[in-house]
Amino acid sequence: MVTNKNSNRKRITPQRQVILNYLKKADCHPTAKEVHTAVEEDLPRISLGTVYRNLKELVEEGKIQKIAGEEVRYDWNNSSHGHFICKECEEVYDISLNCEDLIEKVQVGEVETCQVYFYGICEDCKDN
Amino acid sequence: MVTNKNSNRKRITPQRQVILNYLKKADCHPTAKEVHTAVEEDLPRISLGTVYRNLKELVEEGKIQKIAGEEVRYDWNNSSHGHFICKECEEVYDISLNCEDLIEKVQVGEVETCQVYFYGICEDCKDN
DNA sequence: ATCGGTGCAAATCCTTTGCATTTCC
DNA sequence: GGAAATGCAAAGGATTTGCACCGAT
Numbered sequence A, B: 001m002v003t004n005k006n007s008n009r010k011r012i013t014p015q016r017q018v019i020l021n022y023l024k025k026a027d028c029h030p031t032a033k034e035v036h037t038a039v040e041e042d043l044p045r046i047s048l049g050t051v052y053r054n055l056k057e058l059v060e061e062g063k064i065q066k067i068a069g070e071e072v073r074y075d076w077n078n079s080s081h082g083h084f085i086c087k088e089c090e091e092v093y094d095i096s097l098n099c100e101d102l103i104e105k106v107q108v109g110e111v112e113t114c115q116v117y118f119y120g121i122c123e124d125c126k127d128n
Numbered sequence C: 001a002t003c004g005g006t007g008c009a010a011a012t013c014c015t016t017t018g019c020a021t022t023t024c025c
Numbered sequence D: 001g002g003a004a005a006t007g008c009a010a011a012g013g014a015t016t017t018g019c020a021c022c023g024a025t
Helices: A014-025 A032-039 A048-060 A099-103 B014-025 B032-039 B048-060 B099-103
Strands: A065-068 A072-075 A081-086 A092-096 A109-122 B065-068 B072-075 B081-086 B092-096 B109-122
Touching: A014 A032, A014 A048, A032 A048, A032 A072, A048 A065, A065 A109, A081 B109, A092 A109, A099 A109, A099 B109, A109 B081, A109 B099, B014 B032, B014 B048, B032 B048, B032 B072, B048 B065, B065 B109, B092 B109, B099 B109
Parallel strands: A081 A109, B081 B109
Antiparallel strands: A065 A072, A081 A092, A109 B109, B065 B072, B081 B092
């Protein structure tokens, strides 16, 4: 089930490439639909289904992160960080933190990825 | 937006009561559908829509937690803790940890709730 | 020629919602 | 009595999937 390096099963398609590149450059946390809209500029014929398929695989490969807030969003940057999600405007902010300390506490299994979510009202919304 | 003690707007219905009691007693992390199936024993006519409505309100009141893993699950226990989610069997384990330390790092807004997820393979699955 | 990936559209699944009815204060 | 909650069924939205076709090895 694990991808075998010797097998040339997985292809790097332009679609996959464009999606990953977009997520790398984007300093936001787009939804699948937003990714689709964005990559359509480069690949006008790309379908939403393909975007979903590629996002799923990129997550499984660990190249991107899936953020499960009120809406599902995606994030490049597999470095250790959390997310603050504003209940008001639904904006997502990156929060740098060290997950290693947390992972140490886990005994029930081997941790592959760690995600931290903070929910609240962001400063911008509080000021209004 | 905060529930006003003087207003008698919110009713404590048997449905709400049964749902909350079930979550309190259950030492698992049920999905909405599982909650529905469970409470049907006490309230045979309860609808899935009502379960969703009540779960949503209980989350907003802070009485229960919504766990957004691969599937959405619910959890009583508002004490500070995280969840380990097994990629293989999808079992959810409680991980006790102190969120306060994490919350201190957040500058972008006031944190109301904090959730920590660990993904990996649990010991049970690894042994097989 | 083959086999994985794609586009398209239909199907599926989860959750929300409208509305008539019931329930509780 | 009247607001709020319910049950039911329909609607909505996000994601997945089946299938014929395309493209790279």
